[in-house]
Amino acid sequence: MTTLIAAGYDKADLLSLVVTYRNQPAEKRLRSAAANAATVVQDLPLVNGLAVRAGGEQRAAFWRELSALTRSAQVPQVWLDWLNKPLLVDSIKQVGAPAAWDRGHTWASPCSVDSPEHQPNVFSDTR
Structure with a gap:
């Protein structure tokens, strides 16, 4: 947690994530969730994933949908899109x-x- 705070994530307006999906239906559901509450920044086809950014009130709505997708195993992994120095x-x-x-x-x-x-x-x- 200290590293995240040092990187400024406690004050970040946007939450940047890399999210993987299992199959095409899961990708469609993830894109739908992002369309309503976030922005797909980049497609990551080599890892069956998307780089996603959510901010403000949208962040909470996207996180709820993302949580449902992870519980259903349609989204196997969610990574913080790390600030690399x-x-x-x-x-x-x-x-x-x-x-x-x-x-x-x-x-x-x-x-x-x-x-x-x-x-x-x-x-x-x-x-």
């Missing part, structure tokens, strides 16, 4: 940025990846 500690190293910086490249310098001459990638470590 990535750290660059690992990704900077993964793309080879330190090696590029050591060679004098900056983010302002042209990157050879998009050049028609197909020069070596400035982020690959060639030492």
Whole structure:
């Protein structure tokens, strides 16, 4: 709960969820519930799911319908659409940025990846 409060969910106007469904009838019922009390932000067909956002008075109505769908096993999973604050500690190293910086490249310098001459990638470590 502390993490949710730290992320601002206690003051959030909108509740963002990722909701999965078992089959097409369950998807239709979920979409119907969302049409009345929320907004479908994105279809997630690879996981049989929807990204849904509900706010204010709509949030309570959508939650009641969603609860009924989960009790009937038509909606097997509901996730909070998490606010991700990535750290660059690992990704900077993964793309080879330190090696590029050591060679004098900056983010302002042209990157050879998009050049028609197909020069070596400035982020690959060639030492």
